[in-house]
Amino acid sequence: MFLSALLVALLAIVSQWWFFAPATRTMTYPLTTGLLVGIFMGQPMLGMLAGAQIQLVYLGWINTGGVMPSNTMVAGIFGTALTILSGANPKLAVTFAVPFSLIGLLMVNAYETINSFWVHRADAALERGNVKAIRFWNYVPSFFTAAVLYGIPAFCMVMFGQGWAKSLLKAIPKDLTTALEVVGAIMPAMGIAMLLNYLGKKSLMPYFFIGFFLTAYLNLQTMAIAIFAGLLAYLIFLNDSKKGQKVEAAAPKKKVRRLTLENRTGKVAEVTPAAPQNASDLNAVEPTIEYKNKLTHKDLVKTWLWEQSDEVCYNYERMQALGLTNMMIEPIRKLYPNDEKRQAEELKKYMVFFNTEPHMIGPVIHGVALSMEEARANGAAISAEDINGVRTGLMGPAAGIGDTVQQGILFPILASIGCSMALEKNYFGPIFFTVVFLVIIYAIGYWLFMYGYKTGRKSVLDILKTGILDKVTKAFSIVGLMVVGTMAATKVAVKCPIVWHVGQSTVKVQALLNQLAPCLLPLGITMLVWYLLRKKVNATWIIIGIFVLGIICSYAGILGLA
Template sequence: MLLSAILVAFLAIISQWWFFAPITRCMTYPLTTGIIVGIFMGHPMLGMLAGANIQLVYLGWINAGGVMPSNTMVAGIYGTALTILSGANPKLAVTFAIPFSLLGLLMVQIYQTLNSFWVHRADQELDKGNVNAIRWLNYLPSFIVAFVVYGIPAFCLVLFGKNWATALINAIPKELTTALEVVGGLMPALGIAMLLNYLGKRSLNAYFIIGFFLAVYLKLDIMAIAIFSAAIAFLVFMSQTNKKSTSSTPSKKKVKRLTLNNRTGVDEEPLPTSNFNQQNDTIDSANYKRKLSHKDLVKTWLWEQSDEAAYNYERLQALGLTNMMIHPIKKLYDDPQKQALELKKYMVFFNTEPHMVGPIIHGVALSMEEARANGQNVSEDDINGVRTGLMGPAAGIGDTVQQGIFFPILASVGASLALSGNYLGPVLFTVVFELVIYTIGYLLFMFGYNKGKSSVVQILKNGVIDKVTNAFSIVGLMVVGSMAATRIAVRSPLVWEVGKSTMKLQSILNQLAPGLIPLGVTLLIWWLVAKKVNPTWIILGIFFFGILLSYLNVLGVVS
């Protein structure tokens, strides 16, 4: 058990200490960490089932703009560990995970607050010309904080928690255990509803209903629905692309810019120009005396994967991005004092989606740095103006596509496979998800470097993002519809006598349409989410009404 405690503690540490994103990215998801905790604790199947059940609750929880609505890392790791320690039904994993996720919000606040101190230390070291100090300041202090805040509690839970966890389960009455299973069956409706609120558009919401009733009536599994929805999305995308515009070309080209608050895009003025942007088409970079090689670019992209190791409330990704720029700045400038001076401009507040779309900004910044090092008229204000001006649009697109579309589609398929006992579920989710986002991120990083600032405008204009987002939204809505039909695992056992006849509520509902209870629960919670009801209150409501309706024999679990 000591080895298990050490391994789970290390997993808990790296779930928050994002020292290298390709390793740590999926440690934020219970679907991935559940099976890992299970392997570490000798119960891989129970760990996978617990993690998949927990993941369903958090399908629609989007961490954007430095705001974390719930700590899914703690929920997945601690909730799975407690489920294994107690030997509980994996359906109860949700009821264990949610209190931990709320406690985890305090943990992340401590972590990101303490990391703010290292930023000021980094300022001081750059003032001294000590560039190399940025490296250890980005990694070591944040590791220590993650070790104390995340690692030690996880270690103690696994090493010392078995007796009290087992006693806790044994102390719960059978009726309450059944009621908590009902709560676990209802809880995925919250994740699905939050996702629908994010994906949903009036013109596309019907695809959710289509996906739901394909699963209910035709009994199609989630993979079949995913393939079917992808074909529909492709046809819709091609139809929209081939339409000829009937409106005349405006005299001044505007840019469709996607934001988190408006996924469909709004007409805005083009991004502001800079001296670099004006000269970009006339500068012959082949004549540069100082030039970054392809190997330098690859190294910089790899260093960029540590941009959130010391993530903090004050400047968010600043310290990590300064660490990223050490290698190219050293290649462009020989004088250590000059290197430190150039790095200072990156020690400002910065935050964007870091892995998939955000890297294009860093590629643009590198092309501007290279021009600046070769005597072109590119100022510090030009570089930071472009960086800060683009971080919002890149975050809007990146978070929307990555967390709001790619993740829920892949996680829904992975969780469905996992809950059927297939180990490929979490494995395929993790591998495919990371392969997609990091391949796109690498290509956009290189594209940003090669094309400069104009590359971002090319991506944002002409409404292409709208069409692509709509296509993926169709897939997401249909997949989520099938999840609502199959993973909100509640039914009604209510029976009453009318004369000499026995009436069963579930049979009556099935005659109207199968799956009406899961559909009704989903639509109700979706309405609450759309009305901006705090998710914490919704969780408490699910606990209260789930337990109450179970005791009243109105709701029961699907066996």
């Protein structure tokens, strides 16, 4: 048990201490951590089933701007561990996980508050010209903070909790256990409704109902719906692109003057000033310069790898600042060799507040910053304020696009498929989700990082202006809504067991509902939760309401497990 407790504790630590994103990114999701907890505790099947049940509740919990509505890391790891310790039915995992997720909010608040202290220690180190200390303040104190807040509680629960966990389960009456299973069957409606609240534009909502009724009437599997939705979205994307090309062709062309700067290859590259002070600045031509200090492809790859720990010391005061300063150490050393004081001075510009989607779209900003940093080191008239002005200007658009595509569309599509496989006792479900999700995110992130470096901010802004990303987002939203419709039809697994006896005939309420439309009750519950979210009812109160009403309706015989 000691080894199991130690491994679960380490998993709990890295679920918050994001030391290398490709290894830790999916540790925030119960679908992945549930299987790992199960393996560590010798119950892989139970762990996977519990993790999948918990994940369904959090399909729509999207963390944006550093705001975490619920701690899914704690919910997945602690909820799964308690399910295994007690030997409970996986359907009860949700009732264990939700309280842990709310307690976990205090843990993440403490973690991000304490990390603010290490940022000030890093400031002091740069003032002394000590560049090496940045690595220490980024990684070491934040690890021990995560160990105390996450690791020790997880270790103690697994090491010493089996006895009281089983006693707790035995103390719950059978009727209450059944009622809690009903609550667990209703809870996926919360995650689905949150996704609808995030993606559900009026023009796109019909795709949710298409996915729902395709599954309800034809019993199509999630993968089949995803393939069908993908082909449909592709056709719509092509049609929108053709319309956009016609509009663009009809629009008059505008001539734009740009500054020029000889780039790394000796060719003339375009450089757009951040904010021209007067009209004469537009007519200025930057003198040709020769790049004496250049960044190689190897340097760029190293920088991209260091960027994967930009949230290891994530904190409320400056968010990703310390991690990005840590990322820039290698290129700054290369551009300003043998001058540690100058290196420290250049790194100071990155110790300001910065927060964006870090791994899929956000890397393009760091590529652009590297390009400007290289030009600055070789004599170009680029100030520290220019670099930070560009970073700040791109921060918002990258966050909006990245969070929407990654958390609001890509994740629920893949997680829905993975959960469906996992609940059918297929180990490939969590593996499929984890591998495909990571490959897509980091392949796009790497490409955009290199693209930003090679083309600079001008090309990035041009992409944003073309509207191509809006069309791509719409296409992915269609796929996401249809897949979510499938989940509403299959994972909100409740029925109405009421039977009326009229004379010698028997009327089953569920049969009447099925005659109107299959899965009508799950759809109604999902729509009700979505309505409450749209009315700005706090998600925590909705969860409490699901617990209370689920238990009452179970005892009253109004709701039962499908």
